[in-house]
Amino acid sequence: MKLEGDVDSADISDLNSSHCVLLTEGCVSYVLPHTSPRDACRASLISKGVRRFANSDVVWERFLPADYEEIISRSVSPVNYSSKKDLYFRLCDSPIILDDGNLSFYLHKQNGKKCFMLGAKALSVAWSTSVFWRYKYSPQSRFSEVAELVAVCWLEIKGRIKTSMLSSTTRYAAYLVYDIGPLSCGFDFPAKTLVRHVDGTKDDDDDVAMTVVYLKPPNTHSETIRVVPHKRADGWMEIELGKFYNDKIDGEVDIRFTETCQLHWKSGLIVEGIDIRPINEEE
Template sequence: MYSVRTHRSHTICIPIPLHTIGFPSLLCTRIRMQIRPNLIPPSNHMGSLFSLPAAAIAPSQEPGLGDLPESCVALVLGHLEPLQICRLATLNRAFRGASSADIVWESKLPVNYEDLLARVFERENASFCKRDIYARFCKANSFDGGSKKVWVDKRSGNICMSVSSNGLTINGIDDRRYWSRIPSVESRFSSVAYLQQTWWLEVDGEIEFPFPAGSYSIFFRLQLGRAHQRFGRRVCNTEHVHGWDKKPVRFQVSTSDGQQATKQCYLKEQGRWIHYHAGDFVVSSSFKSIKVKFSMTQIDCTHTKGGLCVDSVQILPAKFKGRLQHF
């Protein structure tokens, strides 16, 4: 808010939202500017206040943003988004110091972040401040020998997980007549499992993890066809795709506390990655690990099927169903 004093000692306040520095539009600050009386033209019109010479404006000795205690600034920053906090950290020394306070970043972390640290990083980050822990969680962190990755979604603060094809139990994966591991720049894990042909498809996986309380969805990330680059362009070879229109694929999800879900669907679309929904589960306690099992099967042996790429299994908050293209 600008506060200007006229030659008759009247004060006029002009509210100005701080969009440019990251505050929400409802928050504003008070920046006081005092007008030198001898340089003010004698006029009662509001318009004259906006045409004053630059020499007429001088900073006052009243307290400003830089004089706010860091503890007070930290309380305000705790209600802002991480990107806004980082922008405000460049405003002055008080905001820079407050932006590193544990009280600011602890509110952005999952409520059971200590259990997550122990599961993913073990003792590696035991002495890190909350801001550094948050920054680390925002990256895709590998664990269980690199077969799984977990991260915090920056927009919502929710936990997301991806299980690679190497972390799944695939029937016949070691027989090169049926399966092969191929490199892929389109995978978070840099490789996928490619099915050339089989009579019996069975892919299983499980994870025991301290998920924060909430609803989660499980998706198999699959593609019919084998993609590669040719002259800098993406090309997907689908000549070996067959058998998926005969019988549906069966997806199943079960948890250690008795939840179960089953779905069936045909694999139809070729040439691009599709997230096939396997089922949902609910975590009631943030401070107790839950074991989740998931599977994909097509065991009708009356026909063969092939040409399928298996990238990973995604475990995401259920509300993310509309954002699957980002995963």
């Protein structure tokens, strides 16, 4: 016989379940902004209530850079989005072109860190104002023009980026993004790369820190070749130029790719730019 005020086990189970859901949603609303985009996406599968918090602007604005509004205001075309989550993935999947059209910005999908690509016309290219290089439209490029090498024996490409533009306390790598035309020549020889914080080091000391790379690795196997080019998802090739840790508030990073020793004639190189992005956590 059930007396007035008695609560059976089913009622207690329902009550505990309700409290558990409320507690879970309350915890999630507090914890999620301090996690990662991947965690937020996973949490959205727990329940409808949790999904509401996991997809909210409060959560996803924390994953965007603090200066994201200033950055997208510099886009050469409007950046449309329906929510902060939509904006996050829009910036991950579709780089935006900034300022004068020679700089692109996107987010690293895993952690929301800032990534930039310096377009070919934002780079310092030796002999680029002469008949040895030409700038042309490429339908495969995010930029209006890429640089195509007609013929040089002295190949030198440099780029610089301010550390304040990048995410702080983050390990980055810089990559030359390029292609090689069917009538190319001169890229079976080693080139040198250098990535460093600008701190007044003399040019005479640069050769010590340089890395040897091949845009077209030789057919013979060699254990000394540690950096090889890779095919990107967008169809371009890329080769790592070097890594650096960004812990400087005010400074610059100097990035170089050179082949000025062998002095063989080279032609057919097509340069889209230099991509600067965080290193994956597992690397």
